[in-house]
Amino acid sequence: MRRVVVTGIGVVAPGGPRREEFWNRIVDGKPAMRLIDAFDPTPFRSQVVAACDFDPAAYGLSPQLVRRTDRFGQLAVAAADEAMADSGLDLRAVDRERMGVCLGSAVGASITLEDEYVVVSDRGQNWYVDHRYAQPFLYQALVPSSAATELAARFGAQAQAAVISTGCTSGLDSIGHAYRLIQDDEADVMIAGASDAPITPISVACFDAIRATTPYRDDPAQASRPFDAERQGFVLGEGSAVLVVEELGSALARGATIYCEITGYAARTNGYHMTGLRPDGVELGAAISDVLGQAGVAPDQIGYISAHGSGTKQNDRHETAAYKRALGTAAYTTPISSIKSVVGHSLGAIGSIEMAACALVLQRGVAPPTANLTTADPECDLDYIPLVAREVEARHALSAGSGFGGFQSAMLFSRLEEAA
Template identity: 60%
Template sequence: MTARRVVITGIGVVAPGGIGVKNFWNLLSEGRTATRGITFFDPSQFRSRVAAEIDFDPEEHGLSPQEVRRMDRAAQLAVVAAREAVGDSGLELDELDPHRVGVTVGSAVGATMGLDWEYRVVSDAGRLELVDHEYAVPHLYNYFVPSSFAAEVAWSVGAEGPTTVVSTGCTSGLDAVCHAVELLREGSADIMVAGATDAPISPITMACFDAIKATTPRNDDPEHASRPFDGTRNGFVLGEGSAVFVLEELESARRRGAHVYAEIAGYASRCNAFHMTGLRPDGAEMAEAIRVALDEARVNPEEIDYVNAHGSGTKQNDRHETAAFKKSLGEHAYAVPVSSIKSMIGHSLGAIGSIEIAASALAMEHHVVPPTANLHTPDPECDLDYVPVTAREHRTDAVLTVGSGFGGFQTAVVLTRAERRAA
């Protein structure tokens, strides 16, 4: 039996500097950065005091006061992104069998902002050892269970099919989308609304990354603080956001005349079984994930037109990733354009993988490779074409996008033009 081919027919994005797909792509293609000093709380006690925040008014973007009261910020971002994706797809979901419409949402850290705030409330800013639960928001339980994110998205779009949350750290956004692809391929659903969300910019998160010195202390120049592959980089910039897609089988999309952004042609994940935060310098596990994803997509390494890198801006990651590209793509690694959008919108943990899928699909849509902003002094050990500062027009028919996460998770996804693969 021929496997069902799965394509993206709708995209929704809520990201720093750009709510909505159009604004998101404008920011990336113009090489602008959305990193700034933290405004959500007083960050003066922290080593790193910069982040990529979203100027987001939930009611302005269609959420009711009751929805705002009920949902953590990460859930709000996901619902807004999902609504945009469904609208973009042209589907009338209420005309479909709801049992054949599913939802998959990825998240690394769940309702971090809601839990952090509610603890401050019930403990009277930490002064009470025995907290007073009567001060808690009525829907506090939803903050404890990340499954509430998937439930909120499902309720929002009227989906009654398979609904789940995927949490694999910083690869959650890639893994969630590809779990949805597998459900479509096996016939468990006809439509999947899939993506990821995280809103981690809170004191507890900043404290955790401060402790391991993973985030940048470049507080005097937040606009240029995220510098993947640059020799002067000194850590990543925390971000927030959500990207959600409508996925469906290719022939079904063609029958209804849908716009197809890209086919998700290949996917693989691996774990290095090595260290909770450390990476082997040879990039072997990421290289293996890339090799398997290319094989599934039936794409040769030299056919990849653009690599959307994880590119967190830590020396360990950037060198590990460079080695993985060389190992998996061979000589083509030196010829293919590579870039990291985290230079512009920060690292939104579990959400970033889905946001990077959106960037990859839009790069194919416009034949433009977004740049690696702030890359002025290349690290000699990162000697590939990392597209510095300015976007580049480039024929893009096949894209490799990768993710790397704490716990040793390594994921690779190959996107192609549906027409190209048919040819």
Template identity: 60%
Template sequence: MSRRAVITGVGAVAPGGIGRDAYWDLLSNGRTATREISLFDAAKFRSRVAAECDFDPVAAGLSPQEVRRMDRAAQFAVVAAREAVEDSGIDLGAVDPGLIGVSIGSAVGCTTGLEDEYAVLSDGGRNWLVDHTYGVPHLYGYMVPSTLAAEVARQGGAEGPVALISTGCTSGLDAVAHGVQLIEEGTADIVIAGATDAPLSPITSACFDAIKATTPNTDDDPAHASRPFDGRRDGFVLGEGSAVMVIEEAGAARRRGATVYAEVVGFASRSNAFHMTGLKPDGREMAEAIRVALDRARLDPEDIDYINAHGSGTKQNDRHETAAFKRSLGQRAYEVPVSSIKSMIGHSLGAIGSLEVAACALALRHQVVPPTANLSVPDPQCDLDYVPMTAREHRMDHVLSVGSGFGGFQSAMVLGRPGRSGEAA
């Protein structure tokens, strides 16, 4: 009998709300968490708006030693993982630690800690030769992205496979998919999977300023700066955060009476082998990822009830994936609701895919489609049902979440509502 993977716990550290319930409250009410940057002085930058997490690590339960040791991204991941494990109701201490795995995604690793420490070591960039003795004791850990996964593994006592997945902006989707694969192949019975990024720093802002990818619309109305699929959009809004989920083998979850959010029924990833930041307008590679994900899920386009779009808020991306939906789903693309939660929580790079998977799991639970906030002047070239401004109650059995990343990465994941494949709700 084939092994299947289900989500039984969800944890989130997100802009606008710390914790799963606060995160869903923000999304379902269509509130935005974008604002002027407060984490550093952004006055000299082209884009000065971001979606920040109001995060106090001590209030979130981290010890002073953990706060000192961990980069901000690691802190997010550990807090989200703790919530996910608690939500799942599972006693990890009663599980063979060799059958507990961890799969964490991140695009930029410990960016915040590295930049802070470089500023200290170089005396604000004035010294080319730095004095390493001024660095914090755990500076080496900031330079190794796998530290993020290792911290989560330490918290959960995971002695099975532990991996850091870094595929740019699809890292979150790909990390969850890797966790699902570990379950399906029998390498692990439980996987703590998700992603984290805390990229809000001067170096990240400078990089995206240089390629003019982020919005310059920052002074007049930062709360409405993220406008996916809107004709007035002029770039995406950087964000930060983490979502982590407990993924279990379905039969074991059923036997212990776990509450299931969703089953991950299909996944695929493709590359466009085209350009580091560019996208082909026909959306062929994303369409192929969607097609293969549906095939693996044994579903037809008519079975998809909601699409959680990448929806970054750049003209190139929004038109690319609109074409991909039409190419892969045909007429169904015009009938199924589509929305982008980046309109509310910005684009947290590697973390966003996991935040979107969590949003899909919660949408299935509540049977509510989150809206695309700030969408009031539709782009004529984006002519699908993008659920503007207000959430919508909607019957959903299967949802599709897609991601697109620098380097040409295209990923698609299909989640199913509990009970649609023989699983108890």
């Protein structure tokens, strides 16, 4: 079985334009939430978001790329540029036929699609829209593959360019798919991650309708409260994280800096409800147990868990039950936190952002806190690292995620020497 390692990390997240700023923000536990300023939020129940302060030109994105690419694609390009630079790969020496792309997204180019519909329908007044008013790159917005192909063209990747869209587990599943491709000898290097930019009126309205997002707006910094008894829902966010994942022998041969090894990945579907979760957490627990079995890691060897921790009662209690089911008594002593308390919930992107956090935890020995966790929900009685970061001796870091559609995924990163 070919072994797979992480050699590059790029992050564009709320409150942190690049990887190091993102890391400092989550370790400090300083939430990056604010009231919606991209459009008039007054008609909406939920008015707080976690938005990126993103200037495409500052990231070196050309006006032509910006014109043809939705914001979610621009975020992906910026994160991929940072990840590739961090990896130290010399593209002149890489066999491009052995390098691929796997990008996840839950809602794709939703900003462009909504903006263009407003124009061609004259703000919804015309049932038969006038296509003459549409921008010339509308097709790229329509197909979710646009961002993956943009990355493939940017770096000359000629192996598979895949798109993974499994709701809020897209970011985990995209890295998992890349991991499998390298294991199966279909590629040596994969540019893997996810991106989403869902802060649009229609997305906000959709989550309003099912009351998944928080109505709290008095102090935006306190709006995201995973595992807290006073939580009222999640905070919609945006962002991207891209990892360079590489076959171990290739990475060692070129002297790459290795963050960690991917030692397990598993996914389940609950076959239960489009948005509902079983309270016993059986499917997520099964995914976690599968991952540990693949890695040969005992529950008490996990040094840190990056929780899905969305801040809804249904998810937080389901996830807590899943940890207890999969880890047994070790669930009570394992440090766990939700970085959604700081960067919000960027739908498909968040899984990759959380895996970036796991890699950095293993490298730096510090676990970020769950911000705003002041009064724990009695039914969420695990060690969710309230308020203050903690030094950890983590040899293995787990991340778990749940997505609308019943998706349940888990992934394990390990220090390379421990996996060996």
